[in-house]
Amino acid sequence: MMFRFEVNPSLCTGCRTCELACAFTHTKNQKPGRSRIYPIGYAKDEYVPVTCLQCDEAACIKSCMFDALRRNEETGAIELNLERCVKCEACVAACPFGCALIDNVHEEIVKCDLCGGSPACAQFCPTKALEYKKIA
Amino acid sequence: MRIESIDQLNQWREKCRTEFEAQKRRILICLGTACRANGAIEVYEEFKKVLAEKNINDVSVEAVTKTGCHGYCALGPLVILEPEGTFYTKVKKINIPEIVEKTIENGEIIQRLLYKDANTKKRVADYNEIPFYARQQRIALRNAGNIDPNQIEHYIAVGGYQGMAKALTQMKPQEVIDEVSKSGLRGRGGGGFPTGRKWATCAKVESDIHYVICNGDEGDPGAFMDRTLMGSDPHSVLEGMIICAHAVGSIKGYIYVREEYPLAVINLKKAIEDAREFGLLGDNILGSDLCFDIQVNRGGGAFVCGESSALMKSVAGEIGEPRAKYIHSVVQGLYNKPTVLNNVESFATVPMIIEKGADWFTSFGTPKSPGTKVFSLAGKIMNSGLVEVPMGITLREIIFDIGGGIPNKRKFKAVQTGGPSGGCLPAEKLDLPCDFDSLTAAGSMMGSGGMVIMDDRTCMVEIARYFLGFLVMESCGKCVPCREGLYQLYQLCTKICEGKGTEEDLELMEKLSKTIEIGSLCGLGKSGPNPFVSTLLYFRDEYLAHIRDKKCPGGVCRNLITFTINDDCTGCLACIKACPTEAITGEKKKKHILDQELCTQCGSCYAVCKFDAIDIT
Amino acid sequence: MLLAVIRREGVDVPALCEHEAIEPCGSCRLCMVEITKKEWDGWKNHVTSCLYPVEDGLIVSTHTDQVMEIRKTILDLYMARCPGSEVIQKMAEEYGIYKTSYITVPDADNCIMCYACTRICEVLGKSAIAAVERGHRKVIAPPFGDVPPDCIGCLSCAHICPTDVIKWNDEDGTRTIWKKNFELITCKECGKNIISREFADYIIEKREVPAEYFETCDDCKRAEVARKMGSLVTRAKEVSL
Numbered sequence: 001m002m003f004r005f006e007v008n009p010s011l012c013t014g015c016r017t018c019e020l021a022c023a024f025t026h027t028k029n030q031k032p033g034r035s036r037i038y039p040i041g042y043a044k045d046e047y048v049p050v051t052c053l054q055c056d057e058a059a060c061i062k063s064c065m066f067d068a069l070r071r072n073e074e075t076g077a078i079e080l081n082l083e084r085c086v087k088c089e090a091c092v093a094a095c096p097f098g099c100a101l102i103d104n105v106h107e108e109i110v111k112c113d114l115c116g117g118s119p120a121c122a123q124f125c126p127t128k129a130l131e132y133k134k135i136a
Numbered sequence: 137m138r139i140e141s142i143d144q145l146n147q148w149r150e151k152c153r154t155e156f157e158a159q160k161r162r163i164l165i166c167l168g169t170a171c172r173a174n175g176a177i178e179v180y181e182e183f184k185k186v187l188a189e190k191n192i193n194d195v196s197v198e199a200v201t202k203t204g205c206h207g208y209c210a211l212g213p214l215v216i217l218e219p220e221g222t223f224y225t226k227v228k229k230i231n232i233p234e235i236v237e238k239t240i241e242n243g244e245i246i247q248r249l250l251y252k253d254a255n256t257k258k259r260v261a262d263y264n265e266i267p268f269y270a271r272q273q274r275i276a277l278r279n280a281g282n283i284d285p286n287q288i289e290h291y292i293a294v295g296g297y298q299g300m301a302k303a304l305t306q307m308k309p310q311e312v313i314d315e316v317s318k319s320g321l322r323g324r325g326g327g328g329f330p331t332g333r334k335w336a337t338c339a340k341v342e343s344d345i346h347y348v349i350c351n352g353d354e355g356d357p358g359a360f361m362d363r364t365l366m367g368s369d370p371h372s373v374l375e376g377m378i379i380c381a382h383a384v385g386s387i388k389g390y391i392y393v394r395e396e397y398p399l400a401v402i403n404l405k406k407a408i409e410d411a412r413e414f415g416l417l418g419d420n421i422l423g424s425d426l427c428f429d430i431q432v433n434r435g436g437g438a439f440v441c442g443e444s445s446a447l448m449k450s451v452a453g454e455i456g457e458p459r460a461k462y463i464h465s466v467v468q469g470l471y472n473k474p475t476v477l478n479n480v481e482s483f484a485t486v487p488m489i490i491e492k493g494a495d496w497f498t499s500f501g502t503p504k505s506p507g508t509k510v511f512s513l514a515g516k517i518m519n520s521g522l523v524e525v526p527m528g529i530t531l532r533e534i535i536f537d538i539g540g541g542i543p544n545k546r547k548f549k550a551v552q553t554g555g556p557s558g559g560c561l562p563a564e565k566l567d568l569p570c571d572f573d574s575l576t577a578a579g580s581m582m583g584s585g586g587m588v589i590m591d592d593r594t595c596m597v598e599i600a601r602y603f604l605g606f607l608v609m610e611s612c613g614k615c616v617p618c619r620e621g622l623y624q625l626y627q628l629c630t631k632i633c634e635g636k637g638t639e640e641d642l643e644l645m646e647k648l649s650k651t652i653e654i655g656s657l658c659g660l661g662k663s664g665p666n667p668f669v670s671t672l673l674y675f676r677d678e679y680l681a682h683i684r685d686k687k688c689p690g691g692v693c694r695n696l697i698t699f700t701i702n703d704d705c706t707g708c709l710a711c712i713k714a715c716p717t718e719a720i721t722g723e724k725k726k727k728h729i730l731d732q733e734l735c736t737q738c739g740s741c742y743a744v745c746k747f748d749a750i751d752i753t
Numbered sequence: 754m755l756l757a758v759i760r761r762e763g764v765d766v767p768a769l770c771e772h773e774a775i776e777p778c779g780s781c782r783l784c785m786v787e788i789t790k791k792e793w794d795g796w797k798n799h800v801t802s803c804l805y806p807v808e809d810g811l812i813v814s815t816h817t818d819q820v821m822e823i824r825k826t827i828l829d830l831y832m833a834r835c836p837g838s839e840v841i842q843k844m845a846e847e848y849g850i851y852k853t854s855y856i857t858v859p860d861a862d863n864c865i866m867c868y869a870c871t872r873i874c875e876v877l878g879k880s881a882i883a884a885v886e887r888g889h890r891k892v893i894a895p896p897f898g899d900v901p902p903d904c905i906g907c908l909s910c911a912h913i914c915p916t917d918v919i920k921w922n923d924e925d926g927t928r929t930i931w932k933k934n935f936e937l938i939t940c941k942e943c944g945k946n947i948i949s950r951e952f953a954d955y956i957i958e959k960r961e962v963p964a965e966y967f968e969t970c971d972d973c974k975r976a977e978v979a980r981k982m983g984s985l986v987t988r989a990k991e992v993s994l
């Protein structure tokens with residue numbers, strides 16, 4: 001079964017529910033982590049939720065010298081294996097969309113992993129600006 | 137000339153033998169490392185010069201043969217005159233004309249140059265009657281001192297490469313392995329692992345390439361059996377390796393030689409070149425399918441590089457640090473390929489086993505440790521040097537009958553066997569048979585065969601401290617129990633030597649030793665606490681004397697001893713001159729006085745006193 | 754390796770020198786366990802689980818008295834070697850050790866000589882630092898104790914260090930580590946430090962990542978994404994109007 005993560009910026013109201021959903025999904029030691037998704041305003045009351053595009057030729061995977069980033073063939077997401085991550089920040093520097101992030105709360109590198117197949121941001125998005133759709 | 141078949145080899149051997157035996161009169165001059173240092177080269181040159189000038193019938197210049205070490209290094213330079221076997225010791229250049237004139241021309245023996253038995257005070261002329269040699273049984277050292285290591289013809293003449301020829305032409309690899317297994321040969325490098333079983337496992341591993349490595353690192357301080365073998369009879373090592381290559385199906389061998397052994401390297405390289413020239417190394421050896429070549433590698437200069445996995449890393453050009461051997465190196469060794477690693481002495485023994493058969497070999501030694509073993513005797517012993525004896529001989533026989541006992545009429549206190557991480561055995565254990573299992577059971581080990589003999593003026597705590605210090609320096613530093621644990625053991629031993637130790641320290645040390653033994657990564661750490669554990673086992677009272685009474689019974693630990701002058705003092709002034717702190721005063725012919733305040737317990741007075749007038753308590 | 758299986762089963766076994774990104778080396782020996790082989794008549798041995806290959810039917814005991822004793826002794830030894838390390842102190846406290854029984858090593862620092870730094874540098878393909886000397890004098894250092902020529906200032910060594918002994922400093926667009934100075938790439942938009950120029954060049958060359966990706970920081974890159982997508986949305990809206 002194949003899924004697609006769809007972003008429809010014109011529906012985004014900048015309510016930032018996705019941010020909260022993401023942070024709370026990635027809670028450790030009772031501390032919510034840093035969100036992997038950000039609605040960013042580009043004009044008055046106009047927002048684009050920016051998150052990882054899970055690129056085919058991903059710069060993050062290429063730049064990781066320690067093989068900590070690998071694609072999950074089931075979900076299509078590029079997942080970061082924290083056990084292998086050394087925090088050298090190469091992926092953060094290399095991602096052309098700025099979507100590999102430094103989480104200062106848990107002192108980790110974080111990036112969107114599509115929540116293993118059911119992204120919380122899409123679930124909670126009130127306007128369906130974010131959708132996780134079955135395509136086949 | 138290439139030898140292509142066993143018939144050619146036999147023809148060549150006949151020729152070599154005829155030439156070798158044509159020299160009835162042979163003058164064997166030891167050019168081993170120790171004799172060299174004492175001027176043996178000069179002696180050699182002088183012999184040739186004098187003989188050339190004199191032009192004596194039947195004694196050509198070729199009769200002068202430079203040989204490898206004879207083992208009796210304390211008496212070098214050594215000269216042996218064959219066929220009588222006249223044994224001259226401490227020969228100097230100026231003695232040569234006299235030797236040539238008297239002994240060689242007129243058959244007269246020069247008493248002054250003969251070996252003198254320290255116990256019977258008799259001069260002994262015949263090599264074979266000297267107790268040091270008479271009790272030996274030489275298998276690995278069969279040719280050491282008898283042939284010129286740089287002449288392959290000599291080795292051939294005395295039957296060399298016969299074992300190899302037999303293996304290659306009459307035996308299948310499995311038969312070779314079976315014969316070695318049957319001989320019960322156990323590794324002479326320390327572990328005592330059955331060589332046959334090692335070869336069998338390696339041969340079974342499927343791989344594109346198998347390696348054979350000879351371990352000539354010999355890092356134990358005071359041990360020099362492998363140096364002697366490689367320097368005096370390098371072809372025997374090559375032959376053993378070729379037989380092993382045939383057995384396990386290898387095409388490439390390495391000899392890893394310790395950095396400090398330049399002579400061994402030179403002789404090995406020359407031997408390899410000669411063997412290649414005659415086709416005994418290279419493609420299709422003796423017309424068989426075996427293609428095998430050997431390369432000499434020089435060691436990294438660390439004790440731990442003798443450990444198998446560290447050695448293989450060093451050969452591969454990496455840092456010589458051991459790795460965990462949960463997968464054995466016979467399966468994944470050098471470059472992760474199946475590798476047989478054996479000690480120099482093990483390889484040198486193999487040709488004899490193949491040539492004469494396993495049954496012959498097992499007729500020496502004990503059922504569980506067959507054959508002979510080379511030991512190096514050092515420390516407080518009359519005859520320091522190398523001896524090869526059947527396994528199972530007692531420590532007493534080695535130390536007293538062959539080694540001549542303790543010098544200066546002192547008492548035997550302990551013998552340390554097995555190198556730095558071996559153990560110390562006391563006088564009660566003198567009748568212990570020397571074989572792998574008995575030594576291990578007694579809390580020591582065979583190791584590579586080093587023996588350090590100690591007299592009653594030795595402090596066992598200080599000895600433990602000394603060896604621990606060596607191991608602290610030589611540990612590779614990779615794993616914690618060995619790096620930090622041995623360091624702490626050493627520090628605690630130092631504390632006891634300084635008189636600051638407590639009984640709790642001893643307890644802590646015992647606990648720590650256990651962790652180091654179980655927890656360390658390689659053999660160095662696992663056996664590292666041995667110097668402490670074995671001395672504590674046999675000399676606990678000495679530790680307690682340091683701790684409870686603040687006394688050093690051996691009279692060594694400076695903080696715990698006092699020097700006093702007794703009534704034997706003749707007033708010779710010697711100690712007054714020797715004392716660096718001017719603590720001794722007195723007049724000629726009157727008993728001297730020692731000021732304890734100024735005394736630093738350096739022992740200078742004790743060393744110079746000829747009248748036993750200094751007491752150490 | 755065995756350690757991974759033990760952890761997967763939820764059993765807590767400590768380890769300091771172990772990290773997924775590097776080959777196990779068995780230096781800290783805290784992960785030691787007792788194994789029993791049934792087929793060898795119950796033969797027992799103590800092994801470091803980080804290095805021991807997994808085997809069928811192997812019986813593993815992770816908390817026997819002997820194993821605990823070894824771990825305690827090792828932590829005790831660490832306390833003498835690295836008296837200032839909080840990581841060690843915390844770990845030791847869990848095993849009931851508050852003060853070392855041994856003699857504190859003079860001039861002690863917090864390096865536990867676990868080789869994590871040299872191993873990660875090797876994985877990176879640089880091997881700029883190495884363990885030098887032997888035994889108790891062993892230290893981690895650049896070649897000849899000098900400025901390491903092969904270091905690219907990536908900080909992997911400093912990040913992987915379990916006891917945080919490798920220090921670095923970022924100041925005025927310059928990074929200093931191992932006494933070597935590196936130019937830091939600063940964001941062309943906002944001026945924030947990104948990574949060292951040499952590290953970026955290394956990635957660009959080795960992994961064929963376009964150089965321009967490294968010119969701006971992640972924040973500015975996200976803002977740029979929003980701007981570009983936004984303008985597409987705006988144009989789409991205009992077209993539909």
Ligand SMILES: Cc1cc2nc3c(=O)[nH]c(=O)nc-3n(C[C@H](O)[C@H](O)[C@H](O)COP(=O)(O)O)c2cc1C
Nearest residue numbers: 323324325351354355442443444478479482659660
């Ligand atoms: C710390 C250490 C040092 C060693 N040094 C030597 C050495 O100098 N020579 C040697 O032959 N074996 C040495 N060994 C033993 C080797 O690891 C290995 O067991 C041996 O070379 C195997 O050959 P063998 O079976 O013929 O004895 C050493 C072992 C350890 C743990």
Ligand code: FES
Nearest residue numbers: 768779781782803
């Ligand atoms: S993790 Fe196994 S020894 Fe350190």
